[in-house]
Amino acid sequence: DAKTTQPNSMESNEEEPVHLPCNHSTISGTDYIHWYRQLPSQGPEYVIHGLTSNVNNRMASLAIAEDRKSSTLILHRATLRDAAVYYCILLRTQGGSEKLVFGKGTKLTVNP
């Protein structure tokens, strides 16, 4: 399974942008970069994913380095509800046996 490295924890203030980094130096050409988050006492929730180009959706933006060995999840204005564990996952296409392999993630604390 392709590995990712994330900081154990990060802290932010409400209404400020948050940049959550992820290193994935062993990424292969067919690996998609997925981000999920898990709020307290809830199941994981999809945030965003990309392959090579930067991606934006209503929840966040994903900035992918040109060599794809790192990426950054950007929350443009953090809210208290964004406090969660954020997981950066490499999803390898394997003809039907794709699986999300969760690491330890980054625990984001948002201060009011």
Place this chain on the structure above:
Amino acid sequence: DTAVSQTPKYLVTQMGNDKSIKCEQNLGHDTMYWYKQDSKKFLKIMFSYNNKELIINETVPNRFSPKSPDKAHLNLHINSLELGDSAVYFCASSFGRTTEAFFGQGTRLTVV
């Protein structure tokens, strides 16, 4: 309407018992998963089914047997429960490949 629903939400049982957790998704997905989250909050995939066919079995003990009666359901049967089986079990579904996965709210299993 809940996209991925699991029942029960909580399950307390004695060692040695046999129990089942049910999962249903109304998203029309063709792939369903079971994940286990232990006390250290580490999420690990257990099984993956695609169109009722077992795709992934991550070295889970034989006491765990998933059953998929149709594409919308993936139930988890656990025989001879042990203390170490205590965890939160999450069901998820997706269209496989690189699309987003939707997770249920989890079933907290406590074996006493």
